[in-house]
Amino acid sequence: MCGTCGCGEDDHISYTKPGAPHQHETEDHHHDHEHGHSHTHDQTGDHHHVHRNEIRLEIDILSKNNLTAQRNRGYFEALNILALNLVSSPGSGKTSLLERTIKEQKLIHQFYIIEGDQQTSNDADRIDAAGAPVIQINTGNGCHLDAKMIHVATKKLEVAKDSILFIENVGNLVCPSLFDLGEAKRVVIISTTEGDDKPVKYPTMFQSAQLCIINKTDLLPYVDFSMKKCRELASRVNHHLEFIELSVKTGEGMDQWYDWLNKQSAM
Template sequence: MCTVCGCSDGNVKIEGRAGEAKGADIDAGAPQQGGHGPGHSHHHHDHSHHHHNHHGHGHHHDHGGGHDHGAGVDHHHYGAGAAGVSVAGVSQTRLIQIEQDILAKNNAYAAANRAVFAERGMLALNLLSSPGSGKTALLVETIKRLKDRFAIAVIEGDQQTSADAARIRETGVPAIQINTGKGCHLDGHMVGHALEDLSPAPGSILFIENVGNLVCPAAFDLGEAYKVVILSVTEGEDKPLKYPDMFAAADLILVNKIDLLPHLDFDIAQAVGNMRKVNPAVKVLEVSARSGAGLERWIAWIEAALALEKVSNETTVTPAI
C-alpha cells in the first residue's frame, strides 16, 4: 500500500472557505492534546513537512514466498507476503512495522476528528470510488435534495485542481478543496486541518469526497461514521474481487449510473454477488445521478444515519434502510 511505496510524498494544499489555496504542507506526526477540530491551533505546522518515505537500503530478498517458477506460471504475486505488499530491499517484517507506525499516527488524528463530530452531533461520510464513477455528480444531486432541510459541508480530495470544490459551492454549500499532490488519498490530519476552516455547524452532514482510488483510501480512517463506496456500471462486475480491501471496508455500496444499463452488458446481480463475497452483510443501493433513480433510498439512508449520530456518540449500527 502507499504507506510503504512513497506515493504520499509531496505538498498538500488546503483551500480556505472562499477557495483560496493556503499552500500548507501537512505534517504526519501525532496530534497534540485536544485534537484538531475547530478552534485548535496548528501554527506548529507552518514550516515544511513531508510524509516519511521509509525505504530501507538492505539488499536481502524477503518476498514472503518462494521462487518456484515452474512451467505454467503466468503471473507474479507480490502481495503474497505477510505485509500484503513487496518493496525491493525491504523485509516483510519491516514493511509491517512501517505500515503499523503510519496507520497508528493517522488513527490518532481520526480519533480527534471523530470526537469533534460526536461533540457536534454531526454525520461524516467518507465517499470512495475509482476515478470516473460519477461520485461528484452524485454528491451534487444529493446536496440538492438535502440542503433545504439540513446544514451540509463538503471536503473535496483530489491530487490537483479545485474544480470539484467549485462545483459543490455552486449548490450554495460550503466546500474546501484538499489537493494531495503526489498523495493518492486523504488522511485524518488533512481532514482535521480542513475542519478548522470549514467549521461545520452542529447537527450537520459532512461529506468527504476522497481521492479517486480503490486501493489506499480503504486503509485510512478519517474519523467518519461510515465509508460509502461508489461503483459505476461502466467499471465491470469484477471490481470488488480485484480490489477487495475497499469493498470489505464499505458500510454501504452505491451502484451508480444505472441509467446506462440498457446500453451495457453489466450484470448487477453478478456485481452484487462479488461484493458479498468480500463483505457478506453490506447494504447495496442502485442509483443514477443523471435520472434520479434510486436517490430516494440513498437520501433515506443518510437521514437515518444522521438520526443515529444525534443520539449516540459512537454509532455501531448501519442504518437499516
C-alpha cells in the same frame, strides 16, 4: 501501501475554499513516508533490514492515523456531525451525486463538503455552485486523504453541529481503504461502466464499507454489467454491506439514498 506507492513524496498539502487563495501547509507526518526507503539492497542482510523497517514504518503510519481518526470521530459525535467518507474509482459519479444531493436536500440538511484530489479545485467549484460550503484538499503526489488532513480541513471549513459532512476521497480503490478518517460510515460507489467484478478486484475497500451505491443504472441496457453478479460478489466479500442502485442523471433511486441519509442522521 503508501510506503511503496510514492504517496507522500510531496510534502505540500493545500487547503482551498472557492474564491480564496491557496493555503499550503507542510504536514510533518508525510516525511515518514520518505524515510522508510533505503538504497542499500546489495546484501541479503541489508535487504531484510530494509524490509523490516518498511513494515514497522507502515504500522507506525497507520497507528498514528488511527489515533487521529479516533479523535476526529469523538469530535464529530460530540457535535452530532454525520461524517461520511465517499470512496470510488475516478469517474464513478461521486461529485455528481453530491451536486444533486445538495440541490435537492439542502432545505432539509445542512451540508459541508471536503473534496480530495491530487490537483485542481474543479470539484470544489462544482460543489460551491451547488450551494454548499466546501474546502478542497490537494494532496500533490498523495493518493488518499488521511485523518490529519480531515482534522485540519474541518477546522478551516468551520463545520457546524447537527450537520452532514461529506468527505469525497481521492479517486482510488486501494490506498483509501486503509486509512480511517474518523467517519461514521464509509460509502463505496461504483458505476455500471466499470464492470461487475470490482468487489473481488478490490476486496479491502468493500470489506471496510457499510454502503455500496451502484450508479449509472440508466446505462445498463448499453453495458455488459450484471447487477445480480455485482451484488453477489460484494456480499461475498462483506455480507453486512447495504446496496442502493441509482442513476444520478435520471434521478432513479435517489429517494432511497435520501432515505438512507435521513436514517443515518437521525441515529
